Amino acid sequence: MFPVNGQLSDAELDELVEQATVDAYGDAEQLMGLFTMLAEHLAVPFKTVVLGVEVTVKNVDLLPGSQIVAVCARARHRQAIGVLDLPLPHPAPEGAEWIEAYRRWGS
Numbered sequence: 001m002f003p004v005n006g007q008l009s010d011a012e013l014d015e016l017v018e019q020a021t022v023d024a025y026g027d028a029e030q031l032m033g034l035f036t037m038l039a040e041h042l043a044v045p046f047k048t049v050v051l052g053v054e055v056t057v058k059n060v061d062l063l064p065g066s067q068i069v070a071v072c073a074r075a076r077h078r079q080a081i082g083v084l085d086l087p088l089p090h091p092a093p094e095g096a097e098w099i100e101a102y103r104r105w106g107s
Helices: 010-021 026-041 097-106
Strands: 046-050 053-063 067-074 077-082
Touching: 010 026, 010 097, 026 053, 026 067, 026 097, 053 077
Parallel strands: none
Antiparallel strands: 046 053, 053 067, 067 077
16 A cells, blocks of 8 residues: 555655544544554564664553653663654564654654
8 A cells, every 4th residue: 555665655644644543532542543553553573773783673652651662672671762763674664654654643
């Protein structure tokens, strides 16, 4: 449905946002809709590099204070990183278009 290269048009991003927030009232419900779509569609686990260190993105989570984060792991260590700050690997994992939809919604 969407380009493989990750370059979505504004109209395509707006379509994703609309799909995620169609029955949502207010920012909190819209955020929950976007989180739900991201959690359902982002193919995890996947590896990426954060500050020069390879990590595995295990899942996404919604933190109190209204932020979607990626839960990253390396050995025994775990760290939540804002999904909008997460460097994605090339090629990006399936479902990464939902990160861009979240970015569009927040802007």
